[in-house]
Amino acid sequence: MLKDITIGQYFPGESIIHRLDARFKIIFSVLAAVMLFTAQNFMGLGIAAVFIIMCYAASGIKFKMILKSLKPIVPLIIFTGVLNLFFIKGEEVLFEWWFITIYTDGAKTSAFMIVRIMTLITGMSLLTYTSSPIMLTDAIESLLSPLKKIRFPVHELAMMMMIALRFIPLLIEETDKIMMAQKARGANLDAKGLIKKAKALIPILIPLFISAFKRANELAMAMECRCYKGGEGRTRLRKLKCSAIDFLALGLILCVYGMIIANNIAFG
Amino acid sequence: MTMTAVKTKGLTYRYGVGTPFEIKAVDSVSLDIKKGNFIGIIGHTGSGKSTFIQHLNGLLKPTDGEIFINERNIWSKEVDIRSIRFEVGLVFQYSEHQLFEETVFKDIAFGPRNIGLSEEEVKARVYRAAEAMGVHENWLSRSPFDLSGGQKRRVALAGVIAMEPKILVLDEPAAGLDPYGRDKVLSKIKEYHESSGITILLVSHSMEDIVKYADKVIVMNKGGVFLYEETDKVFSHADEIVQIGLDVPQITRFARLLRQKGFNIGDDVYTVERAKARVLEVLKNGKYE
Numbered sequence: 001m002l003k004d005i006t007i008g009q010y011f012p013g014e015s016i017i018h019r020l021d022a023r024f025k026i027i028f029s030v031l032a033a034v035m036l037f038t039a040q041n042f043m044g045l046g047i048a049a050v051f052i053i054m055c056y057a058a059s060g061i062k063f064k065m066i067l068k069s070l071k072p073i074v075p076l077i078i079f080t081g082v083l084n085l086f087f088i089k090g091e092e093v094l095f096e097w098w099f100i101t102i103y104t105d106g107a108k109t110s111a112f113m114i115v116r117i118m119t120l121i122t123g124m125s126l127l128t129y130t131s132s133p134i135m136l137t138d139a140i141e142s143l144l145s146p147l148k149k150i151r152f153p154v155h156e157l158a159m160m161m162m163i164a165l166r167f168i169p170l171l172i173e174e175t176d177k178i179m180m181a182q183k184a185r186g187a188n189l190d191a192k193g194l195i196k197k198a199k200a201l202i203p204i205l206i207p208l209f210i211s212a213f214k215r216a217n218e219l220a221m222a223m224e225c226r227c228y229k230g231g232e233g234r235t236r237l238r239k240l241k242c243s244a245i246d247f248l249a250l251g252l253i254l255c256v257y258g259m260i261i262a263n264n265i266a267f268g
Numbered sequence: 269m270t271m272t273a274v275k276t277k278g279l280t281y282r283y284g285v286g287t288p289f290e291i292k293a294v295d296s297v298s299l300d301i302k303k304g305n306f307i308g309i310i311g312h313t314g315s316g317k318s319t320f321i322q323h324l325n326g327l328l329k330p331t332d333g334e335i336f337i338n339e340r341n342i343w344s345k346e347v348d349i350r351s352i353r354f355e356v357g358l359v360f361q362y363s364e365h366q367l368f369e370e371t372v373f374k375d376i377a378f379g380p381r382n383i384g385l386s387e388e389e390v391k392a393r394v395y396r397a398a399e400a401m402g403v404h405e406n407w408l409s410r411s412p413f414d415l416s417g418g419q420k421r422r423v424a425l426a427g428v429i430a431m432e433p434k435i436l437v438l439d440e441p442a443a444g445l446d447p448y449g450r451d452k453v454l455s456k457i458k459e460y461h462e463s464s465g466i467t468i469l470l471v472s473h474s475m476e477d478i479v480k481y482a483d484k485v486i487v488m489n490k491g492g493v494f495l496y497e498e499t500d501k502v503f504s505h506a507d508e509i510v511q512i513g514l515d516v517p518q519i520t521r522f523a524r525l526l527r528q529k530g531f532n533i534g535d536d537v538y539t540v541e542r543a544k545a546r547v548l549e550v551l552k553n554g555k556y557e
Contacts, residue, residue, distance in 0.1 A: 174365075180327055181366040184358040185427060186350060186382030203378065206368035210413070 009069075009125070010132045017059035020249055021242040022131045022139035028253055032123045035257050036116055041267055044260045045115050051256045052123045061129050069125035070118060077114055084110035134238070137161045142240055155230055163219070171212060178207050271339065273435050273467040274301040274324060278333035281319055285331060293319040295491035296333065301469070301484075303434075306461050308482030308499070309471045312513060316491035317471050318361075321437045324469070325356035338434060354383050357433030361440045364412075364420035372398075372415070372423050373408040379431040397430035400460045402452065418449025422456065429460065435467045436460075442477065454481060476517050479538045487514065504535040519543050532556070 012018075020028075032052070039045045056063065070077075090105030128136070141158035148154050182203045183189060191200045281294040294316045301307055311317045322328045323335055326342050326349040334341055342352045357379075360366070369375035376397055380390045398408060401422040407415065412423050425441060441457065442450040458481050461468050472478050478485055478499075485502045487495035489512045495505055502509070503520050510516060516524075516538075523537040523546075533546035534556055549556045 177360065178366060180322070181360045181363065183327060184325055184353055184360070185366070185379040186353050186431065187378075188350070188382065203366075203368045207365050211365060 009128050011061055011065075011129050012132070013060050013130065015058060015060045015130070016245065017055060017126070017130045019245070020130075021240055021246045022135040023142050023240055024242060024246040024250065025127050025131055026136070026139050026143060028249065029124055029127045031253055031257065033120060035253075035260055036120050036123070038257070038264065039116075039260050040264045042112065042115070043267060044263045045112070045119060047256060047259050047263065048123075049115070049119045051253075052119060052126065055126055056122075059126065059130050061126070065125070065129060066122050069121055069129075073117065073121055077117055080117060081110045081114050084113050133165045134162065137165070138236070138238060138240055155234075167212075167215070170215070171208065174211055175204065175208055178204050271303050272300045272336070273303045273305070273338060274469075275299070275336040275339070276323075276333065277335075279320070279323060279330050279335055280332035281316075281323065281328060282331045283319075292491055294323070294330075297491075297493050298333075299486070299493055299496055301467060303467055304465050305467055305484055306458075306482050307467075307469045307484050307486060308478030309469060309486045309488060310473070310475060310478050310514060311488030311494075315488040317488045318439060319491075320488065321358065321439060321469065321471060324435070324437050325358045326352045327358070354379075354431050355433055356435045356437060357428040357431055359425055359428045359436070359438045359441060361443055363424035363428075363441070364417065366424055366427070367412040367420060370411060371409055372403065372412050375412050375423060376403075376408075376427045376430050379427055383431060393430045393432060394426075397426040397432075400429055400456065400463070401426040402456050418445050418452060421445060421449065421453055425453070425457070433466070435469070437469045437471075439471045440473065441470070442472070442474075450477075457481070475515050479517060487512075499538070500536045503538055506535065 017025075032048070036045065036048055039048055056066065085102060085106050086100065088103065088106035088109050090103035092104040093101060094104045094107055095102040131139070137158050140161075141154055144152070144154045144157075179189065187200060187203055188196075189200050189204075191197055277298050279294055279297040280292065283289070283291045283293055297316075297320060309317050309321070319328065323330055324337065329343060335343070337352055337356055340347055342349065367375050369378060373394055376394045377390050380393045385393070394408070395405075397403075398405065403419070403422055403426050407419070407423070412420060415423065421441070425438075429436065438457065442453050445453065454477060457468065457470070460466075470478065470482060479502070482499055485495070485497060485499055486493055487502070487509060494512060495502065495509070497505070503516060506516050506520055506524055519540050520538050523533050523535070523543060526533055527535070531550065532555070533543065533550055537543045537546060546556050
């Protein structure tokens with residue numbers, strides 16, 4: 001059934017990575033990304049990759065989840081790989097056939113890029129695997145709060161994200177019900193062909209939209225009735241707290257960063 | 269002998285087979301429903317009634333057991349499951365949520381068009397169904413979203429009735445309506461049953477509604493059939509019904525209390541009229557016949 005699908009990819013847990021402050025985790029992810037782009041050779045990438053894998057081990061997330069996180073970007077990996085492989089020219093020819101010439105430099109860059117993208121995505125996925133969507137929204141709100149100074153609606157944005165997340169399961173359940181009702185009226189949802197398929201969706205999408213709008217209206221009304229007026233002066237149910245381990249983790253990640261820079265200087 | 273419209277043999281359904289969350293929603297239900305009957309189904313939330321009725325038109329496939337509609341096993345290879353959907357009309361709870369077309373006419377015509385009927389036949393059926401459900405002729409060209417809740421509900425019902433199914437299954441057709449809308453919907457259904465002679469299964473939380481309209485009552489509890497009796501005989505089991513936490517009509521409760529005080533007006537009292545007649549009888553003759 002539809003309602004069995006999971007939203008986001010959060011795996012609840014109690015590991016040290018789970019317990020890190022979500023704000024720090026976002027900063028770490030950004031740092032990790034920058035780190036990967038700082039690394040100039042395989043050695044540097046290797047250091048970063050080992051570090052990320054160690055984080056996975058500490059988080060208790062199964063290693064096969066790494067593969068799962070990489071699945072959606074396979075086309076991107078292939079595209080980058082092929083592009084770099086064929087279009088980077090060097091001196092040393094590795095392989096030649098008809099009009100295709102592959103240079104050693106091309107092969108090297110291609111492999112380098114692929115590893116870099118893979119490590120990047122693996123690292124980013126750890127963030128969403130170990131923090132719930134709600135935690136992330138709170139963290140984003142908190143991190144963006146300086147923007148309030150220039151009147152950027154940070155709280156409203158976060159609230160919108162939170163409401164959207166809250167409503168996804170409801171909408172899925174609703175879709176399920178509407179699908180059943182239309183099937184009972186003989187709707188052929190398994191129709192073949194693009195146009196027929198699109199047409200078969202109308203009896204499901206229209207009632208779904210109508211109920212979504214109705215719900216949104218009712219929610220807005222309910223919020224207004226309880227005098228909701230935005231972020232100013234509101235207290236929170238879940239307080240984000242940073243503790244010693246967050247700073248420890250920050251230290252650790254900066255050490256790894258240092259290693260990569262040192263490696264860059266030493267080996268070019 | 270009349271034929272059976274619905275027959276189930278050991279019908280069992282489990283949700284989430286193979287996961288730790290496996291739940292037996294329907295537990296070996298075996299019953300026969302005769303053609304032309306008006307059956308009331310009652311039970312708690314989670315008693316399996318909604319799951320059970322979704323089997324009747326093949327929306328759910330039983331984990332175990334068999335189901336026959338008009339004496340055909342609907343999951344045998346020769347049967348096209350979509351044809352079963354036209355034979356058994358299923359109206360879900362809050363059926364007005366299924367409306368989607370620009371006009372009431374088009375919405376009611378959705379089912380008949382899916383059958384692949386000619387345009388004249390579709391039109392004829394839409395008019396017949398609209399009439400049966402008390403959907404005004406001048407609503408037909410309006411948007412279904414401009415109607416009131418009770419009106420929408422009747423349009424949705426007409427949308428299923430327009431397929432002219434041989435068996436009509438209704439899941440709480442009156443839920444969430446005001447008393448007027450409630451009476452209107454239920455009495456239209458009863459009228460339709462009388463004029464068409466089809467088999468109707470009505471799921472409801474309200475024992476009062478069920479006994480008012482149904483000839484036979486199925487009481488479901490914990491996924492199984494707890495009771496399957498003629499409406500007249502159901503309340504001889506009033507104590508058991510109360511024990512599983514379901515309500516009996518107020519007047520039946522009253523009759524029970526009278527009986528406990530030694531004033532026996534019978535265990536098949538579920539309407540005020542009958543109670544009145546019985547009380548008068550007992551007062552006159554000292555007992556009822």
